[in-house]
Amino acid sequence: ADSRVEIASGDGATSLRLRGLVQADYRYYDAANDPADTFLLRRARLIFEGKFNNLFSYVIQPELAGTIQILDANLNAAITPAFNVRLGKFKTPVGLEQLQSDPVAFFNERSVATNLTPNRDVGLAIHGDVLGKTVNYTVALLNGVPDGGSSSGPDGDSDKSIAARVFATPFANDKDSLLNGLGVGFAVSVGDYGTTAGRTGGYRTDGQQTFFSYDASVVAAGQGLTWSPQAYFYQGPFGILAEYVGSSIEVQRPTFGVRKVENFGYNLSVGYVLTGEDTTYRGVTPKTVFNPAAGTWGAFEIVGRISGLDVDDTVFAGPAGSRLANPNTSATQVTAYGLGLNWFLSRSVRANFNLFQNKFELAPGAAPAADALIADDETTFITRVQLAF
Amino acid sequence: ADSRVEIASGDGATSLRLRGLVQADYRYYDAANDPADTFLLRRARLIFEGKFNNLFSYVIQPELAGTIQILDANLNAAITPAFNVRLGKFKTPVGLEQLQSDPVAFFNERSVATNLTPNRDVGLAIHGDVLGKTVNYTVALLNGVPDGGSSSGPDGDSDKSIAARVFATPFANDKDSLLNGLGVGFAVSVGDYGTTAGRTGGYRTDGQQTFFSYDASVVAAGQGLTWSPQAYFYQGPFGILAEYVGSSIEVQRPTFGVRKVENFGYNLSVGYVLTGEDTTYRGVTPKTVFNPAAGTWGAFEIVGRISGLDVDDTVFAGPAGSRLANPNTSATQVTAYGLGLNWFLSRSVRANFNLFQNKFELAPGAAPAADALIADDETTFITRVQLAF
Amino acid sequence: ADSRVEIASGDGATSLRLRGLVQADYRYYDAANDPADTFLLRRARLIFEGKFNNLFSYVIQPELAGTIQILDANLNAAITPAFNVRLGKFKTPVGLEQLQSDPVAFFNERSVATNLTPNRDVGLAIHGDVLGKTVNYTVALLNGVPDGGSSSGPDGDSDKSIAARVFATPFANDKDSLLNGLGVGFAVSVGDYGTTAGRTGGYRTDGQQTFFSYDASVVAAGQGLTWSPQAYFYQGPFGILAEYVGSSIEVQRPTFGVRKVENFGYNLSVGYVLTGEDTTYRGVTPKTVFNPAAGTWGAFEIVGRISGLDVDDTVFAGPAGSRLANPNTSATQVTAYGLGLNWFLSRSVRANFNLFQNKFELAPGAAPAADALIADDETTFITRVQLAF
Structure with missing residues (x-):
């Protein structure tokens, strides 16, 4: 009854799912210092996802909109439920919202806190479900990418990163418990970095505009550490997702000393399905499908979010020739408010x-130009129509 | 019996068609001022095309040859036959030949008139069939692309474009009418443009060489308007396709005044299937398949075309420092003649x-260098072998 | 029982195979003058491969990792077994190891001798099996690419290249012969080249580092000729693959005379399957699948290789202003030793x-900097986990 396409062997041990994703956005910005209003093809993907021999599974997922690139290309061996090995390119196991599949998230764009978490990287991960499947763990050895970064390799330096995450859903096996949909976890990633590619390329607002970036000459020059306590709670039509992220990195402007920069972010998001369907970390499945002739309209959900990102003031310290970032183009803190209405027309739309x-x-003494992004608050209205099968 | 591959549910309400396109060309140019003769992989595409719930349909089509990019990525909701909504990236509803699927056109390359029509853009379109399916209409709101241009967004300016097209096949329901295969229409697109990306990147000959381009400093600076009366007529093995395109745009060379440039193009193409199969806007299906052992050879069609493009002389006016285009590298007019033989070896080849x-x-006073493309007429022989399933 | 996915018509005359390839590598280099150790997504591909009407077949294969590009996009018409026509983009029929599918080769990376053979090009090929299928021949007309080069067109010059290859497996029909798995052949490619794109972009070590490249100003300026005697022999679990490649090209540093450069390479590789399975040019199919619970582990193979590449000393002759290559960054010869263990966990992994x-x-008088790649031998350990279905 929906758009899912899977080719499978009779015993189900081998299958290939052909998947696709299209996100067609319209972005409206309210102020002259913001970018032009625009239609935008945000994501377009063709995906092969399969399994075979009841042991191996894989994903090959290129992104065809924006910067064309391979997102996921990995092989997983499920030796036992508690011991899986994944190799290739996949998401770094740190951010809760980062790890959530984009098409099922509450909002069109991830929160500003996700700027501080590493994105996709190449390496290997050991992961599995333990304690009656109430605890999921992942330990990964990776090239290491900076805050918000992705990479397919090669790495710029020989130092590798370790990322580890434990996420518990202690009442997952008790269907009658009020806390059945509760999950809490903690993740950390640590590694040494030594090149320009080792520090973040910039932090973006909900409207996807860069509000902070280092001076182009700044290089990573030491340890980067990211840590994140995180939790969600889903109960019937109500859901809440919360995470806190701390990210520190040693960076250097050449000929000046190494400085440690400590940034922090948080995200508190809530959703409520008006039409009564369950909401989960994997999204909402509407009870009815949009069909005006039959008088059915699908499901509706309202969502709210408050998130923030605080950049260490040390980056703005010093004269223009030695400071790590320019206070007239980069802000020291952003607080972001989001409100949304989601309409589920079918399982796929x-x-x-x-x-x-x-x-x-702004940083002390900042005097941004009138047309600088940070000269004024950013108010954005982003609509999206999404096909995800 | 052919290469089409479709995975469908039992009731046909949901299906995915896996499609592909390969075009392998050889281009021969007769003169020294033309580019080198070459084999060329003209197009290579993997395409997912599907529908589900008898309501939604989609296309995800990347181009993998030449500039790798996403061509189509859109979702269509067929609320009623007369009221469809399409969202994402798709072809701007203006040029008749532009809208025709490339693999089924009379010629290897679209006519020079198509230089004046916008290509693919991002936005939304309302479209449908009305009056007993004898009239098709489309109204689209789009970022706006220049003549011959394509975009996936973001837009360079907040002004959006509107494109509208009405196309009538008044005798489509009367199978016995001599005019059963007649279609006539009119299309228009209008919008304001304000950046370099808002004016055309250049116009190309049938041999795909740029014979006109603006000075690099020229920017769009006002309204762009494209309009096109268009028609086709298919009757048995005979077909004719005709369109006229007018395109005007306000442009400016910085520090000089805004000038309005008005260009015109036309295309008259005919085809005749020697082996008697019907020809249509959707192509020719051969009665037999190439099979030397069985003595069957498929279908053969001869095609002819005359087309032209006239660039406003105003673009060449003034001294080198202020004129909009260089008369020594850009021509003011091209008239293009085409002759061809098409061999349909199967439905897909x-x-x-x-x-x-x-x-x-040439523009008055033009003195192109001997090796300039426009120094001499361009004669090109382009062969193609095409796989399209 | 494995990951192969094919959609076929009832009579098998039409089918589409959906294939994929993922290679997740780790590269360790032992010395400071080598690049950083790294995880690397070496290859990621989605492939459509099909046939229809028992006559036509095709491949559409993009590469999604590294430089995103179309690798194969071609159509083959099997008029008779002895007379096939292939059109589009495909591998130039010269190098034995180049022509072998990468996922089934003995080693992770092809030998240094393969640097001297042309890779994928656009054009047409006549090919087939003759003499009771004991001899395969290919004659191709192509744009022409330099040593190790690939192209989708357009060509930089009008001269085309011819490549021809004959490969005999004289005992292929005698299953009981000890020489059943013997193949010997000879290939040649010749063409005129006239641009920078006509000479090699560089030669790489087994560790995929460039150890030889021309001065950026060097252009091809005359005939390029590649020739290669080649052979393999597979007998039960034992296999050997050998080829010799000679490559000459006329090149020029502008304002200096045309010089003919003659380079040579060789590759001798052997493999032995410890678990007794047959090894072939098309790879190894393990008798058991990795399944720790069942106590089966798949197949294991040990492989060895010695290969070399000798660059003509003439390229280093003359003062810095006129010589073709810099002896301080390019070596005149490399001898490469390889040892490996391959573990086949399943047909696909x-x-x-x-x-x-x-x-x-090094060339006479060379004095590379301490951090130059060629300042010291390169020792590399490359692991790979591969999914190929």
Whole structure:
């Protein structure tokens, strides 16, 4: 009854699922210092996802919109439920919202806190479900990417990163428990970095505009550490997702000393399905399908979010020739408010209407030009129609 | 019996068609001022095309040859036959030949008139069939792309474009009418443009060489308007396709005044299937398949075309420092003649042999260098073997 | 029982095979003058491969890792077994190891001799099996690519290349012969080249580092000729693959005379399947599948290789302003030793552990900087986990 396409052997031990994703957005910005309003093909993907021999599974997922690139290309061997090995390119196991599949998230764009978590990287991961499947763990050895970064390799330095995450759903086996949908976890990633590619390329607002970036000459020059306590709770039509992220990195502007920069972010998101369907970390499945002739309209959900990102003031210290970032183009803090209405027309089609307000706090003495992004709060309205099968 | 591959549910309400396109060309140019003769992989595509719930349909089509990019990525909701909504990236509803699927066109390359029509863009379109399916209409709201241009967004300016097209096949329901295969239409697109990306990147000959381009400093600076009366007529093995395109745009060379440039193009193409099969806007299906052992050879079609493009002389006016285009590298007019033989070896395989002559008219006072493309007429022979399933 | 996915018509005359390839590598280099150790997504591909009407077949294969590009996009018409026509983009029929499918080769990376053979090109090929299928021949007309080069067109010059290859497996029909698995052949490619794109972009070590490249100003300026005697012999679990490649090209540093450069390479590789399975040019199919619970582990193979590449000393002759290559960054010869263990976990999953040592010989008078790649031998350990279905 929906768009899923799977080719499988009779015993189900081998199968290939052909998947696709299209996100067609419209972005409206309210102010002259923001970019032009625009239609945008945000994501377009063709995906092969399969398994065979009841042991191996794989994903090959290229991104065809924006920067064309391979996102996921990995092989997983499920030796036992508690001991899986994954190799190739996949998401670094740190951020809770980062790890959630984009098409099923509450909002069109991930929160500003996700700027601080590493994205996709190449390496290997040991992972599995233990303690009656109430605890999931992952330990990964990776090239290491900076905050918000992705890479397919090769790495710029020989130092590798370790990322580890434990996530518990202690009441997952008790269907009657009020806390059945509760999950809490903690993740950490640590590694040494030594090149320009080792520090973040920039942090973006909900409207996807860069509000902070280092001076182009800044290089990573030491340890980077990311840590994140995280939790979600889903109960019937109500859901809440929360995470806190701390990210520190040693960086250097050449000929000046190494400085340690400590940034922090948080994200608190809630959703409520007006039409009563369950909401989960894997999304909402509408009870009815959009069909005006039959008088059915699908499901509707309202969502809200507050998130923030605080950049270490040390980056703005010193004269223009030695400071790590320019206070006239980079803000020291953003607080972002989001409100949205999601319309699930079918299992595969969804329309989102998101309103974001991003409030900037400037560094002491900052005097941004009138047309600088950070000269004024950013108010953005982002609509999306999404096909995901 | 052919290469089409479709995976469908039992009731046909949901299906995925896996499609592909390969075009392997050889281009021969007769003169020293033309580019080198070459084999060329013209197009290579993997395509997912599907529908589900008898309501939604989609296309995800990347181009893998030449500039790798996403071409189509859109979702269509067929609320009623008369009221469809399409969202994402798709072809701007203006040019008749532009809208025709490339693999089924009379010639290897679209006519010079198609230089004046916008290509693919991002936005939304309302479209449908009305009046007993004898009239098809489309109204689209789009970022706006220049003549011959394509975009996936983001837009360079906040102004959006509107494109609208009405196309009537008044005798489509009367199978016995001599005019059963007649279609006439009119299309228009209008929008404001304000950046370099808002004016055309260049116009090309049948041999795909740029014979006109603006000075690199020229920017769009006002309204762009494209309009096109268009028609086709298919009757048994005979077909004719005709369109006229007018395109005007306000452009500016910085520090000089805004000038309005008005260009015009036309295309008159005919085809005749020697082996008697019907020809249509959707192509030719051969009655037999190439099979030397069985003595069957498929279908053969001869095609002819005359087309032209006239660039406003105003673009060449003034001294070198202020004129909009260089008369020594850009021609003011091209008239293009094409002759071809198409061989349909099967429903999916086709070989084309096309001869093109492009005659240039130079701007007053032009003195192109001997090796300039426009110094001499361009004569090109383009063969193609095509797989399209 | 494995990951192969094919959609076929009832009579098998039409089918589409959906294939994929993922190679997840780790590269360790032992010395400071080598690049950083790294995880690397070496290859990631989605492939459509099909046939229809018992006559036509095709491949559409993009590479999604590293440089995103179309690798194969071609259509083959099997008029008779002895007379096939292939059109589009495919591998130039010269190098034995180049022509072998990468996922089934003995080693993770092809030998240094393969640097001297042309890779994928656009054009047409006549090929077939004759003399009771004991001889395979290919004659191709192509744009022409330099040593190790690939192209989708357009060509930089009008001269085309011819490549021809004959490969005999004289005892292929005698299953009881000890020489059943013997193949011997000879290939040649010749063409005129006239641009920078006509000479090699560089030669790489087993560790995929460039140890030889021309001065950036060097252009091809005359005939390029590649020739290669080649052979393999597979007998039960034992296999050997050998080829010799000679490559000459006329090149020029502008304002200096045309010089003919003659380079030579060789490759001798052997493999032995410890678990007794047959090894062939098309790889190894393990008798058992990795399944620790059942106590089965798949197949294991040990492999060895010695290969070399000798660059003509003439390229280093003359003062810095006129010589063709810099002796301080390019070596005149490399001898490469490889040892490996391959683990076939299933028909589709394979893990390789390869140790390579590349010994450089420098040009007379060379004085490379301490951090130059060629300042010291390159020792590399490359592991790979591969999914290929």
